[in-house]
Amino acid sequence: MIRTRGLVKRYGSHAALDGVDLEVPPGSVYGLAGPNGAGKTTLLGILAGLRMATEGEVAVDAAPGKVAVLSDTPRFDPWLTGREVVALALYLSSEHGSMTAIESAARVDEVLGQAGLEEASGRRCGGYSRGMLQRLGIASTLVARPVLILLDEPASALDPQGRREVLDLITTLRGHATVLFSSHILGDVQEVCDTVGILHHGHLLFQGPLRDLLVGRAVPRYELRVRTGADAVVAALSREPWVTSATAAEGGIVHIEVTSLADAELRLMGALAATGASVVSIRPEEVSLERAFLELTS
């Protein structure tokens, strides 16, 4: 759906993007993760045709009217009602004469309902909350049934409830359109996306299915909690050949990396018993996108 080759964008001497080869498969929900200033908004701007690349190739397999963009803090003329904003978005994005007035009104009602804005649709959007504006932005993005949706940090400035609602809305898009979703909140990307790209200082460090990123970075780890003597446990476990590292954290927490889960399952309990420590809990640690991201960017 989207393909870039050697994409470079410079602002003066600063390269916001430096040789990005992006590949977004059709039908995917692609998460573009990276810290603030990584180049995510610049990349989305180029893909949306809002900015010009300094170098490189961009191929977007969608007609201009079938690409929808939602900025991180959508704003609209405050004297328009929510319904009028969505109706304007539909009018501007549709081919003239492709829908009757009744069909247009029905479609506007449908997306307003999808965004949970039926009751507020007659109010001027100048009085909307931040979360309502974000949902209005999403309704305006979806109304013309785009085949490619570019979302720039759609949930980053929302409260937990607003964030939940926006992520649920994005989840409903799977199968209906290709979604490119940028965020510095890695938990959101991990929850919603099936494919990820890690952008850091303008470089695409990783790109592929989320599963490949997590499995490829999976170092078997355990987190255990002892009542007392965490330092003694660390010292004892560090001497074991199947333990690659052991570190103590606050509250009696000990993080252990092992050579394999099979070794740990066979020997960990015995080793702990030998230390005489009072063990409160033991659990294997799952690999998170955040950890994979930190390993990639460190």
Added chain:
Amino acid sequence: MSPWRLEFLRLTRTKKWVALAGVYVAFGLIGPLSARYIKEILARVGTDGATFTMPDPTPADGMVQFVSNASQIGTLVVVIVAAGALAFDAIPEMGVFLRTRVSPPWKILVPRVVVSFCAAAGAFLLGTGVAWYETWALLGAPPAVPVLAGASLGVAFIAFVVALTAAVAQRARSVLSTVMTSLVVLIAMPILGLAPAVSRWLPTSLANALADLPAGGTMNDYRPALGVSVVATTLLVWTAFAWAGRREA
């Protein structure tokens, strides 16, 4: 919801039409009134023994007073109202909303330029009509053909002002900077016009035609400025369209 209706709502819901019509109608009422009663006003103000001798007001004076009051404040309001509609990238998120839905970007400008011009020209003609009527009622009828010709040249000047604002808005970063830059250009023109050879070529001189023609001026005096104004307006609109396409959101 078409872009044309959007611009109509911008004028009505933000009450910008009230500002436009209010300024021109207010000066249309005040201008002839002050021309008619200027002697009485000065006599009541108190002059500490000084004696003012003034000729009796003529119908042309009613239009002169209207133009002298309305041309500056009216132009200021036209620039402010037009800039609010034309600087659509001033709030980047709104620019993104429009630019990702309308291609090429000059199409965003068409209804904004047309509606801003029509609203400003309508307000100016309304104010002119009020001033004309009141001048007729208080001072006698000014000659119709020169008034109509002067009003037409005033409309041409408003078209130039809107086109200038449209072009500036595609380079400026905010509504305020659009207004300030446009005003600097418009203020610089009369300064250039202090040189008599230059004055008759400047679009700003058209703003004075409604006062000058009923007082005995000739249309020939304004032909150079009208020609320059038509060419400049066309070029400025073309420039605005071109710059709108080149700008990065």
